[in-house]
Amino acid sequence: MIHELTREQARRIAVRAQLLTEPRPVDLLEVVRHLALVQSDPVKVVAPSADLVAWSRLGSSYVMGDLEALRVAGSLVELDMMLRPAEDIALFRAEMAAWPGPGPLKEWQEGIRDWMLANDECRRDVLGALAADGPLPASKLPDTTIAPWESSGWNNDRSMRKLLDLMVGRGEIAMAGTEGRERLWDLAERVHPATGTVPLEQAVAERDVRRLRALGIARPKSARTPNEPNHVGGAGAPAAIEGVKGRWRVEPELLDGDFAGRTALLSPIDRLVIDRRRMGEIFGFDYQLEMFKPAAERRWGYWAMPILHGDRLVGKLDATADHEAGVLRVDAVHEDGAWTRRMRSAVDDEISALATWLALSVMRGVLPGERQGR
Structure with missing residues (x-):
């Protein structure tokens, strides 16, 4: 009907x-x-x-x-x-685990995956810094990116910002508060509740x-x-x-x-x-x-x-x-x-x-x- x-x-x-x-x-x-x-x-x-x-x-x-x-x-x-109810993070864990997407990847997903692989050392440096001293603002995280992020829009050449966004999408880090006008980042396991998937x-x-x-x-x-x-x-x-x-x-x-x-x-x-x-x-x-x-x-x-x-x-x-x-x-x-x-x-x-x-x-x-x- x-x-x-x-x-x-x-x-x-x-x-x-x-x-x-x-x-x-x-x-x-x-x-x-x-x-x-x-x-x-x-x-x-x-x-x-x-x-x-x-x-x-x-x-x-x-x-x-x-x-x-x-x-x-x-x-x-x-x-x-x-801002979402904390318990709803359970509805996103499977998507995070399947990052950059389940099944055959689209061309743009392959591009994101390859860019992350090129900057994997920086990603590991960020995780290490947060594990030791998190939560931290982006300005205090090591920017060792090699491949710059290129786009025709707002994020062009904002490599560190894009890296952090993608790490959120992978379920590795999460926003943990603010310090002045800067966002604080920490390991997702310290921020997200311990829900199932x-x-x-x-x-x-x-x-x-x-x-x-x-x-x-x-x-x-x-x-x-x-x-x-x-x-x-x-x-x-x-x-x-x-x-x-x-x-x-x-x-x-x-x-x-x-x-x-x-x-x-x-x-x-x-x-x-x-x-x-x-x-x-x-x-x-x-x-x-x-x-x-x-x-x-x-x-x-x-x-x-x-x-x-x-x-x-x-x-x-x-x-x-x-x-x-x-x-x-x-x-x-x-x-x-x-x-x-x-x-x-x-x-x-x-x-x-x-x-x-x-x-x-x-x-x-x-x-x-x-x-x-x-």
């Missing part, structure tokens, strides 16, 4: 799955377990993204740094820039199930993405969305139930919006993160936050936390479509709540309801 859904139904399923309805959840660890992951990111224009994700779900009960406290306590681990095929299927539980509705297949896929394989039940081409999978438990929407300010890399294709297809939301654009080319701002109201993404908040001045500077509230007075009041209340959570006062450059391009 294929579940025929309207876009409104699809949106509500996605919003409910992401715990962005009333009543708010109350337990942080259970929130992360339900969401399966919270993406970690060093950008702090308003607040660290992971903390914003937690605040947008839990509200004022979330205290900045509670996620880090769970990581320090061992309840969460960071894997590939994602779920067989690879079963682990992939279970990760699909958990991903769909967190997303509510998603494509069975999608383009390859770094760190965490957007697709869910055969998890859930087949679905079709009115006016949207292609196949979908839906979490059956979310097909029924009341919808109690609310207003929320989201991180630009929040799970509800990070899959830009799904965001456009279901929500019809025009958005992209503009921090890498020249200022003159930005429409919404350096780190504009998507605004959720009920089951719709209705605008963007361009704001910056200035802790030295003690203010949350609101440069613009960009409205998509016609806002009612009630919507503006709800967004205004959420901006005030954000400022209160950050222990800042609101300083407005543009009042809610006014449009400003930037």
Whole structure:
């Protein structure tokens, strides 16, 4: 049976799955377990993204740094820039053991394998240094790489950074904390809990199930993405969305139930919006993160936050936390479509709540309801 859904139904399923309805959840660890992951990111224009994700779900009960406290306590681990429940590491061990991939390798996997072999001495030096003195930041690890990492992107010639990333993928090392602005690395056996190993095929299927539980509705297949896929394989039940081409999978438990929407300010890399294709297809939301654009080319701002109201993404908040001045500077509230007075009041209340959570006062450059391009 294929579940025929309207876009409104699809949106509500996605919003409910992401715990962005009333009543708010109350337990942080259970929130992360339900969401399966919270993406970690060093950008702090308003607040660290992971903390914003937690605040947008839990509200004022979330205290900045509670996620880090769970990581320090061992309840969460960071894997590939994602904070995950520590017990879920069992779902990745088989993949780590099969690195760079099971079965016949693709050309790009062979290239990674060969690059690692060329730098195996450096890899062994890193393991030795961590065994003796870990945890350590990358700046204190021996960089004896021979073959430079070459790419056309962000990691070009960042050999040591890439080596550490690949060693994480092999299950040899893990992120163990921070020292100032640097990440600390240690042997994975000292960081990851002593769980068993779920067989690879079963682990992939279970990760699909958990991903769909967190997303509510998603494509069975999608383009390859770094760190965490957007697709869910055969998890859930087949679905079709009115006016949207292609196949979908839906979490059956979310097909029924009341919808109690609310207003929320989201991180630009929040799970509800990070899959830009799904965001456009279901929500019809025009958005992209503009921090890498020249200022003159930005429409919404350096780190504009998507605004959720009920089951719709209705605008963007361009704001910056200035802790030295003690203010949350609101440069613009960009409205998509016609806002009612009630919507503006709800967004205004959420901006005030954000400022209160950050222990800042609101300083407005543009009042809610006014449009400003930037």
